[in-house]
Amino acid sequence: MIHIWHCFLFALLAIRAGTSAQQMPCDLRETSHGSVCVCNSTYCDYLEQPEITDSNQIVVISSSKDGLRFQKTTGDFASQKPLVVEDKQSTDENFKAEAIVVDQSRAWLQLANIPQRLFINASVRTIRVVVNREKRFQKVSNFGGAFTGTVSYLLKQLRQELQDHVYKSYFHQDGIAYNTVRMSIGGSDFDLEPWAYNEWPRNDLQLSNFTQLDSRDLQKIEQLKRLKVVAELDELKIMGAAWSAPPWMKTNDRWTGFGQLKTEYYQTWALYHLKFLELMQAKNMPIWAISTGNEPLNGVIGFFFVHFMSMGWTPWQQAIWLSDNLGPTIRRSSTQSKVLIFGNDDQRYTYPSWFRKMRSSRNNSLSYLDGLAVHWYWDELVGPQLIDQAHLEMPEKLLLNTESCIGDKPWQTHGPELGSWQRGESYMRAYTQDMRHHFNGWLDWNLVLDERGGPNYVNNFVDAPVIVNATSRREIYKQPIFYAIGHFSKFLPAESVRIEARIENESNPFTQLSVVGFQRPDGSVAVIVYNGQNLPVDVALNDSQRGVIGLRLPPRSWHTVLYK
Numbered sequence: 001m002i003h004i005w006h007c008f009l010f011a012l013l014a015i016r017a018g019t020s021a022q023q024m025p026c027d028l029r030e031t032s033h034g035s036v037c038v039c040n041s042t043y044c045d046y047l048e049q050p051e052i053t054d055s056n057q058i059v060v061i062s063s064s065k066d067g068l069r070f071q072k073t074t075g076d077f078a079s080q081k082p083l084v085v086e087d088k089q090s091t092d093e094n095f096k097a098e099a100i101v102v103d104q105s106r107a108w109l110q111l112a113n114i115p116q117r118l119f120i121n122a123s124v125r126t127i128r129v130v131v132n133r134e135k136r137f138q139k140v141s142n143f144g145g146a147f148t149g150t151v152s153y154l155l156k157q158l159r160q161e162l163q164d165h166v167y168k169s170y171f172h173q174d175g176i177a178y179n180t181v182r183m184s185i186g187g188s189d190f191d192l193e194p195w196a197y198n199e200w201p202r203n204d205l206q207l208s209n210f211t212q213l214d215s216r217d218l219q220k221i222e223q224l225k226r227l228k229v230v231a232e233l234d235e236l237k238i239m240g241a242a243w244s245a246p247p248w249m250k251t252n253d254r255w256t257g258f259g260q261l262k263t264e265y266y267q268t269w270a271l272y273h274l275k276f277l278e279l280m281q282a283k284n285m286p287i288w289a290i291s292t293g294n295e296p297l298n299g300v301i302g303f304f305f306v307h308f309m310s311m312g313w314t315p316w317q318q319a320i321w322l323s324d325n326l327g328p329t330i331r332r333s334s335t336q337s338k339v340l341i342f343g344n345d346d347q348r349y350t351y352p353s354w355f356r357k358m359r360s361s362r363n364n365s366l367s368y369l370d371g372l373a374v375h376w377y378w379d380e381l382v383g384p385q386l387i388d389q390a391h392l393e394m395p396e397k398l399l400l401n402t403e404s405c406i407g408d409k410p411w412q413t414h415g416p417e418l419g420s421w422q423r424g425e426s427y428m429r430a431y432t433q434d435m436r437h438h439f440n441g442w443l444d445w446n447l448v449l450d451e452r453g454g455p456n457y458v459n460n461f462v463d464a465p466v467i468v469n470a471t472s473r474r475e476i477y478k479q480p481i482f483y484a485i486g487h488f489s490k491f492l493p494a495e496s497v498r499i500e501a502r503i504e505n506e507s508n509p510f511t512q513l514s515v516v517g518f519q520r521p522d523g524s525v526a527v528i529v530y531n532g533q534n535l536p537v538d539v540a541l542n543d544s545q546r547g548v549i550g551l552r553l554p555p556r557s558w559h560t561v562l563y564k
């Protein structure tokens with residue numbers, strides 16, 4: 001037992017970096033797959049934006065499988081010693097989770113409820129990270145999530161105080177500082193039934209019955225107004241996307257299946273978008289951007305698997321509609337001409353060929369696009385090179401990931417895995433990869449779902465960063481996914497610029513370590529470091545202007561390192 005005590009002693013003697021007292025810490029609860037942070041109407045965890053008060057200060061914000069959530073540790077450039085991020089188990093001996101206990105050269109594995117420690121003869125690796133502020137890439141613009149019909153419905157069930165904690169947790173500076181929501185124009189798969197404007201009368205070219213928004217929109221608008229107040233947001237960017245036209249405009253006269261827009265309604269469908277924009281503006285909730293339609297391939301090739309509202313487009317057809325109808329209708333509008341238009345809004349594997357096909361059909365069609373929208377779902381099977389190619393061909397266009405969630409695949413749990421660190425790690429790897437491949441931001445899918453991962457009218461159950469207890473309606477659970485996203489969104493305000501940050505001699509594709517770096521508008525640097533190993537890692541971060549920062553990071557953890 002001697003060596004174990006020795007190692008605890010080491011942990012205690014390690015430089016005790018100061019931890020913040022002002023923060024409202026996570027109320028950590030063990031769950032089926034790990035642990036979540038619990039909020040109720042009177043308590044929720046928040047972290048004030050860390051201020052770097054003097055130029056020698058280093059602030060590290062950390063989350064770990066073992067239970068850290070936005071833990072703040074501070075250090076100093078002047079110190080010769082490495083900054084040690086202490087994991088939960090080293091400070092809380094009652095926390096029963098598997099953990100690895102380490103001294104300088106050896107590691108022990110501690111399994112939950114087993115008193116013996118297994119000896120691993122592993123040494124802690126040192127990873128050298130190069131941060132070069134002189135090499136600059138894209139700007140950050142948006143982080144956010146989707147305000148679907150399901151989200152609106154679930155929030156409505158909660159007491160106002162608990163709703164407010166959802167808004168504050170996501171959009172306030174003390175939360176994870178989102179600035180954008182995505183919402184459907186009409187219904188989406190996360191609604192309680194499929195719906196569109198002007199379902200009646202049919203064959204109505206001028207949309208005579210689309211004179212006001214739906215009651216579901218009005219509820220969302222009330223909630224978004226509250227959100228802006230609670231989150232102290234001056235500007236909330238809203239991105240709209242339509243899932244399907246009313247059935248009468250479609251070749252199959254249905255919400256789903258193999259069906260496209262009838263050509264005689266091309267202009268009607270453009271007008272439909274314009275009317276939505278005008279009605280939202282009239283409610284003082286202007287739309288920042290729209291896309292050319294959610295997942296256009298669902299109604300062309302995806303209909304075997306997709307049983308929710310969708311409308312098919314081939315790239316050739318969509319280029320004609322964009323170029324002849326939607327583009328001119330928006331750009332010539334007296335009030336909506338500045339609304340941005342994003343193309344594709346579908347999976348990565350359609351890049352870049354979708355746009356090449358559009359161009360071959362209407363050579364000016366791409367000029368109507370301000371941005372490119374990508375969904376995450378098949379990224380683990382399709383590499384980012386396709387995005388690189390699209391960016392190379394259209395470097396001036398914004399690039400956003402506009403949808404992501406876990407639990408849609410046949411081999412995944414269809415619904416939340418409460419507390420799953422692994423799912424958080426999937427997000428961490430994905431956000432890191434996209435930000436290293438030209439993306440300006442990321443909009444996640446449902447802000448909240450219930451314990452089953454719904455509800456919605458097609459029983460399509462998936463996970464979300466925040467799960468509502470829809471049974472008691474008294475608690476919400478912040479998943480590891482929430483913190484994975486937050487390590488980006490909270491610390492990267494719009495106008496932050498990605499800078500070079502890489503692991504020196506990164507050659508091993510199986511390395512479970514990644515970094516991505518940014519310079520923020522105030523000049524400070526934010527480097528996001530992910531350790532996916534079951535062992536701690538030492539990081540020697542060498543900044544081109546400041547020199548070396550030494551860090552000891554716990555197993556299965558991620559960190560945002562901030563300094564000037």
Ligand SMILES: *[C@@H]1O[C@H](CO)[C@@H](O)[C@H](O)[C@H]1NC(C)=O
Nearest residue numbers: 027038039040041042043474
């Ligand atoms: C809310 O959570 C806090 C922190 O766990 C707890 O002290 C408080 O009793 C809870 N309030 C209610 C109404 O359950």
Ligand SMILES: *[C@@H]1O[C@H](CO)[C@@H](O)[C@H](O)[C@H]1NC(C)=O
Nearest residue numbers: 105106119120121122123124
């Ligand atoms: C453990 O590592 C040391 C070197 O650090 C080596 O000498 C020793 O043989 C190793 N023991 C085992 C059991 O692998």
Ligand SMILES: *[C@@H]1O[C@H](CO)[C@@H](O)[C@H](O)[C@H]1NC(C)=O
Nearest residue numbers: 197198199200201202209210
């Ligand atoms: C207009 O739409 C409403 C539903 O939004 C419907 O009740 C009404 O019958 C429609 N009017 C006509 C003339 O079809």
Ligand SMILES: *[C@@H]1O[C@H](CO)[C@@H](O)[C@H](O)[C@H]1NC(C)=O
Nearest residue numbers: 323359360361362363364365
């Ligand atoms: C674009 O297409 C039109 C006809 O569709 C043609 O007149 C024009 O020359 C083309 N422009 C370019 C740059 O290829």
Ligand SMILES: *[C@@H]1O[C@H](CO)[C@@H](O)[C@H](O)[C@H]1NC(C)=O
Nearest residue numbers: 418451469470471472473475
């Ligand atoms: C939701 O709350 C009820 C009542 O307090 C509780 O029994 C249930 O375990 C909670 N659900 C989850 C997922 O924690």
Ligand SMILES: *[C@@H]1O[C@H](CO)[C@@H](O)[C@H](O)[C@H]1NC(C)=O
Nearest residue numbers: 126127128129503504505506
């Ligand atoms: C990295 O690679 C360079 C050249 O391949 C080599 O000179 C250097 O020693 C390597 N550094 C480390 C830390 O392995």
Ligand SMILES: *[C@@H]1O[C@H](CO)[C@@H](O)[C@H](O)[C@H]1NC(C)=O
Nearest residue numbers: 130132542543544545547548
């Ligand atoms: C840090 O990087 C600089 C180049 O930016 C290099 O000159 C210096 O030797 C590096 N320091 C260490 C300790 O690796």
